[in-house]
Amino acid sequence: EAQVTQNxxxxxxxxxxxxTVTCSQNMxxxxxxxxxxxxxxxxxxxxxxxxxxxxxxxxxPEGYKVSRKEKRNFPLILESPSPNQTSLYFCASSLRGxxxxxxxxxTRLTVV
Amino acid sequence: xxxxxxxxxxxxxxxxxxVTLDCVYETRDTTYYLxxxxxxxxxxxxxxxxxxxFDEQNEISGRYSWNFQKSTSSFNFTITASQVVDSAxxxxxxxEVDYGGSQGNLIFGKGTKLSVKP
Numbered sequence: 335e336a337q338v339t340q341n342x343x344x345x346x347x348x349x350x351x352x353x354t355v356t357c358s359q360n361m362x363x364x365x366x367x368x369x370x371x372x373x374x375x376x377x378x379x380x381x382x383x384x385x386x387x388x389x390x391x392x393x394x395p396e397g398y399k400v401s402r403k404e405k406r407n408f409p410l411i412l413e414s415p416s417p418n419q420t421s422l423y424f425c426a427s428s429l430r431g432x433x434x435x436x437x438x439x440x441t442r443l444t445v446v
Numbered sequence: 447x448x449x450x451x452x453x454x455x456x457x458x459x460x461x462x463x464x465v466t467l468d469c470v471y472e473t474r475d476t477t478y479y480l481x482x483x484x485x486x487x488x489x490x491x492x493x494x495x496x497x498x499x500f501d502e503q504n505e506i507s508g509r510y511s512w513n514f515q516k517s518t519s520s521f522n523f524t525i526t527a528s529q530v531v532d533s534a535x536x537x538x539x540x541x542e543v544d545y546g547g548s549q550g551n552l553i554f555g556k557g558t559k560l561s562v563k564p
Contacts, residue, residue: 367551369554376537376555377539377552378554379551379552393551422489424491426552437490437491437493440489440490440491442489
């Protein structure tokens with residue numbers, strides 16, 4: 335089954351404790367991205383990657399890192415999480431030349 | 447700058463009513479794509495439709511229909527004979543096109559929460 339898988343689905347952590355949210359897709363998509371969803375703000379792009387070893391900032395990249403060492407994986411790294419990063423995070427992927435983005439199930443992160 | 451505005455924050459209707467969700471966009475690009483996504487209470491994002499800027503034909507899919515008008519920069523979504531299962535947050539989104547002709551960053555509106563009561 336074609337899918338984008340995020341882990342974990344739910345995470346509560348403390349300020350400053352490094353964490354990684356994993357994202358994996360099994361569709362051989364070149365394009366992957368991370369969004370955060372906040373009430374009243376909709377979804378905003380954090381980072382995106384157009385292919386292996388090619389990443390770039392989205393609209394709200396501060397406080398986040400990403401890497402794309404393999405085509406299927408695009409982890410989101412929070413080196414020192416802060417409470418303002420409490421949010422619902424979505425990973426998405428799409429095939430170059432195609433226009434439909436597939437989204438993961440979402441990761442609800444709470445930083446206390 | 448690109449922007450998507452969904453002026454309706456929340457809409458409440460009674461089952462079987464028709465409801466239209468508004469979406470107005472801004473872009474300087476001549477080639478762009480418009481999308482609607484549904485987010486049910488379970489939280490996942492479900493793709494509903496994609497339209498490119500050269501295709502102004504309206505589309506109907508069952509009880510769903512979309513009205514794309516470049517003249518007013520609008521891409522409205524109508525649900526006919528609404529049902530309780532239609533209750534969700536609906537997002538309109540705009541995408542630029544990268545150099546390879548692929549979808550770029552999705553610019554989302556803030557969403558419209560639709561509640562359909564029995």
